[in-house]
Amino acid sequence: MIQQLIYNKRNRLFIVVLWFILITYFLIQWAIDDKSFETGVAILTLFASNIFSIMIPTQKDTFKVDITEKEIKLKLKYSDDSKVIYPIFKYKDNTSIERKINNLINFIYLRLQLDIKNKIPLKDSLAEELGDFSSEYEVTYKNENILSLKFLSYFYYKGAAHGNSEIITLNINLLTGEEFEFKDIFRSYGYEPVEKIVKEKLLEHDCKDMYFDFESIHLRVNQNFYINNNDNLVIVFFKYEIGPGCCDIIEIEVNRKDFLDFINPNGPLSLLYSKYTEDRYIDKGHTFDYIFSLHKRFKF
Structure with missing residues (x-):
């Protein structure tokens, strides 16, 4: 489901908002001299190089x-x-x-x-x-x-x-x-x-x-x-x-x-039918996919 994560507009918005919330949080921790800042920066740098490509993925074209x-x-x-x-x-x-x-x-x-x-x-x-x-x-x-x-x-x-x-x-x-x-x-x-x-x-x-x-x-x-x-x-x-x-x-x-229950999660149609099956991911053992679908339930 990586394609859905990158190319779905709502997914990208969620990732960007979450990224800025976390960076703001760790900057505040740094301002009050909390050592969690160092850990936070180490984590966020893993995503920093890709954050703009997530915001505007060039491959979309x-x-x-x-x-x-x-x-x-x-x-x-x-x-x-x-x-x-x-x-x-x-x-x-x-x-x-x-x-x-x-x-x-x-x-x-x-x-x-x-x-x-x-x-x-x-x-x-x-x-x-x-x-x-x-x-x-x-x-x-x-x-x-x-x-x-x-x-x-x-x-x-x-x-x-x-x-x-x-x-x-x-x-x-x-x-x-x-x-x-x-x-x-x-x-x-x-x-x-x-x-x-x-x-x-x-x-x-x-x-x-x-x-x-x-x-x-x-x-x-x-x-x-x-x-x-x-x-x-x-x-x-x-x-x-x-x-x-x-x-x-x-x-x-x-x-x-x-036939939704029988779709191959690694097959070509998994992305097409994911919008109908996201609430079934945990039952099927696809917790990785399920985590990425949680943002649709969040209220900002």
Whole structure:
């Protein structure tokens, strides 16, 4: 939770106020010739070199992510209107993370066998076979440290009875520029209860009577998912993954209150959900995090 300590405005205000209260106290002790002054100065000097960076952390600016949208048309034999709309990210003052994010975006399209830089399929045979293709994206969640993206693509091969849709999700830790997966967000004992919640919701879905084998449905370590604007988790099942094509892509939204107890405290979503779980830190043994949350209960 160090990021929360440094980058949350209320946390920074509390640290600065506390620092000035302590320095004032020890100056008074020095004025009355109390030896605790020497001890106090030794302690405060440990923080003095960083106090101004806490007041105005320069790294805050690196959280400014600008997203521009670009549209390209693909060169396909049977279609003049196949297009791809994709995002390009500009990460202020942090070109390293910016490059990582855009490389992750490019890799999404490489998985779709598309070269978005040259506006062509990677294989000549695809240009000959695809009757239609389109792809667009949605930013489902963005804050200072988490970015969730959903890419929706539609394929139609010449001569096929119908087209197919596909969703690929991408979840990025903006503190590092790295992608994180489903296996990274929960404690080891959290998979079973979360899976149970998802299966209960699947039984409420319109396709509840059409699943191939309901008992065999399990959440994979690389399960497709994204965070939405309600801070909830959305689990994605591919078309044909658990049911027939008429069910299409199945998305199951899990309310945050149902999985807060299972969030990995060292995982990428711990900062996002800390605002809902601070009163649980002591119960979970995270007394270090709990101490930093106490200031919210203080009255000045």
